[in-house]
Amino acid sequence: MSNMHRIGWFDQQVRAGHYPNSSLLAKQFEISKRQAARDIEYMEMSLRAPLKYVAKYRGYCYEDEAFVLPHLYLSEEEQKILKYLALRYRHYNYDNAESVKRVADLLSRFEASDHSDGIRLPIFDANPRTIQAMELLSQAIAGKKSVHLLYKDEEGERHLLVVPVRFVSRYHADYVAVYNGADERQVLLRLDGILQISIADGASECEPKRNEFDCLEHGSKPARAPYMAKIRLSSPLSGNSWRGFTIHAQEELIYTIAFYDTDSFLQHLLITEWEELIAPRWLKSKLQNKCEQIAQRLGTTTEFS
Incomplete structure (x- = not known):
């Protein structure tokens, strides 16, 4: 069950x-x-x-009786509407046909089979690391900040300091358009090629310019529900994020922080100052294991409790 x-x-x-x-x-x-x-x-x-x-x-x-659980099922009528729209979009063959057919493919995932009496919303194969990259890049774009990237493509792995300006979807892949150093031309980086990401201190002096990517289909932040971590800090934060990770709630110096990719957030915890990781328990356990592994590599016998 x-x-x-x-x-x-x-x-x-x-x-x-x-x-x-x-x-x-x-x-x-x-x-x-x-x-x-x-x-x-x-x-x-x-x-x-x-x-x-x-x-x-x-x-x-x-505490809030207005809360309702997310809808988990589609009604029969909603299934029929989605099936109709998927059919119409799939046979569209005019302007922007490729993008429209991608919408049809998405809608078709919600269609019920002939033998089912109800359909559960599917769990899409979304890479948490890509979702986390989109979240941090969104924060950097909103704050006009530079980001440090470890990026991998056919040329191999390399470290980059870039200024992200917008998300772009083309050729069935998701990209972020960035300025790289003194180059005034925007460059597209695939989101699934970003291995590590952190937001640089201070605002970028780069001012985004319009170019050929401005008229392309823009991406958006993912709708997948994030994990939540409760953390006590030593001093209050300003703004709505903690070095790129969104602040969901605050009670004095205890912050509820949203994150998508566990590995990225653990890396953030290792390099950022904080007082106490309150919840969730599984994240505390993962952090403890990582710290013990680091201690073993250093040749120490320290136990973390």
Whole structure:
């Protein structure tokens, strides 16, 4: 049974005022308390459910009763509309036909088969590293900042300091248009070729110029729900991001930070100052393992707790 079925049941129990907890969830679906706790953590961190533990009732309630779980299914009528649109777009053969047919391919993924009585929204094969690159590049573009990249293409790996200006989609691939050094001509870099990325300190002095890429199809930030990390910092931040990672919420010096790619965020934690990683537990465990690996390479026996 999928965790979304368990989460749906847990949501119903919360709305009914039954104050469910991990023990009740585990008993209902005959799973371990650890798995039940992970389901609740997923609701909080990924689905952004405003869960609040009430010690008096030993269970959870919603701080914001207006919260609703994301829709998980398409109705039969919605399936018919998408099937019709996919058919019409697929047979379009006029201006920008290639781009229109890409839309048709996307819509066709939501069509129900002849033997199904309902369709679950598909999970697209999205690379978390690419999604994280788009998020950080979006922050850099908005803040007019330069970025350090480790980039790989047919010429091999190389380090670049560039100024991103916009996203571009062409030839069935996603790119970012950048200025590289003193060159006034924009260059396209494939997003899936970016291996590492960090935002440079200070604003860029480069002023974006219009060129042949301005009339192309622009990309946008991904809609996939990010992971959330709660971190205590030593001093308050200014703005809506922490070196490119979006601030989702703040309570005094405790910040909820959104991220897509775990490896990129762990690298960020290793080079950035912070006081305490509060949640999630699985991220703390990954960071501990990485620190222990580093300590072993240094020939030390330090244990992290």
